Amino acid sequence: MLEGLDLTPAPAGAPGLQIDAAAASRIHRKADPSYYIETYGCQMNEHDSEVMAGILEKMGYRRVPELEAADLILFNTCAIREHAVERTLGRMAALKRLKYVKPEVIIGVGGCLPQQEGAVERIKKRAPHLDVVFGTHNLYRLPQLLESAQTSEYPVIEVWDAEGEVIENLPAVRPEGVKAWVTIAYGCDKKCTYCVVPYTRGKERSRRPGEIVEEVRGLAAQGYKEVTLLGQNVNSYGKDFAPAAYDFGDLLLDLDRIQDLERVRFMTSHPRDFTRKMVDAIAQSRVVCEQFHLPVQSGSNRTLKRMLRGYTREKYLDLVNYVHDRVPNAVITTDIIVGFPGETEEEFQDTLSLLREVEFDSAYTFSFSVREGTPAARMKGHLPEEVKKDRLNRLMEVQNEISRRRMMAAVGSTLEVLVEGPSDKNPDVLSGRDRGGRLVLFEGPASAGAASGGPGVLTGQLVPVRITEARTWTLYGVRRENELGRRQLAEAAPAEEVSA
């Protein structure tokens, strides 16, 4: 096994980020070097990749769409389930040949995986040809790490155990367009017994409200219409402030005052910390959308307790009912884990009955995956894969039926859709989302310009769309103006020329 060059200093508050614009060409000894980032995992990771891209572009790198063409390849990894880890390790191992034929390429791996117990050894074993390994806490050290990698014959490994201060003013390269992600808090202070995130992302640290409001205001001024606030538990935002007098509801109301901003979404919510005051703030605000991703994980009180989720089925149902009372047309989605160690068939049935009772618009369903170092890994009663698979299938069958029904209920209604652009498959069909976060496709003659690669004149606009058809994941409709236009046309035209 290769020796790792360990650069790990104590993470004592980061220095202001000074980025040398000539760094990339110095590191690669060529003009105009390029980078490619492959991202796994959640939105937090997606946004971290935007920050990595921001740092790299300030160093003088240029993005390329293919891995093979890049001088620098970065993997931003996820450790949430074993399946995700295996996939990434396989991908990294497969680059051995590329590194052999193109030894000057620098390959790096960052994100949550290196933070996990034993993962660095695993990475080095599977992909000894990697040049840089870094974690979530020292992402902003990328320039120094790449410089070191260029001169070191060993992989440069720098993974910090502890989170440092929140670093502000990091550059980010966001896709141009309509919506943007904004992190409001890093890390997680919950200790759900199955979950690796508190180990990979560290303690919860909230960004100051002023910094967030400024960032969102800046995005709105650049033309972004929608912002999604990110945190592992957005509802505990601000609890780490001393004194903790400002909470998530206050932040939403402050953002509500930003001009030109049309929509605010947030994820992920934790049922334990979601207060009625926050629901009231959402109900009262103009921009905050009626979308609640509210992971419940299980419908069984015994399982919830063993997961250390901090609420009961009854408390969860109270919250959902309060949301429905205060926020008409709320779209509520969830995450479920089946096959938690010791979960009985009866407890699994409790989860099915909860799905039927709440009627979630959709659910992300997962089979329990053992994470080394977490309390659940050491629990008794791990279930065979077949049992977990069978429960997952039965769960998805129940939920798919509910999702379909919920989508059908939207048929005939008119929804406000924020247009994101022409759909991938057909430039004459526009794609966007309603306030509930549901994907809506509709005919858009105004996609003029889209065919020639432009964004189309409706992109970034809010348009009323009457829903005419629904499938499990997508709503289809007609733009209200078009519909009216057609009706007027029909009224004006001789009867025989008008088709239905």
Ligand code: SAH
């Ligand atoms: N912070 C969020 C989500 C974290 S991870 C929350 O608290 O809900 C996203 C989802 O992955 C979780 O909601 C959970 O359903 C799932 N998950 C996390 N750890 C898992 C594990 N060990 N096995 C299976 N699913 C897991």
Ligand code: SF4
């Ligand atoms: Fe993991 Fe629980 Fe924190 Fe979510 S709240 S990130 S599931 S520990």
Ligand code: F3S
């Ligand atoms: Fe995965 Fe890390 Fe997100 S483990 S789910 S990328 S916080």
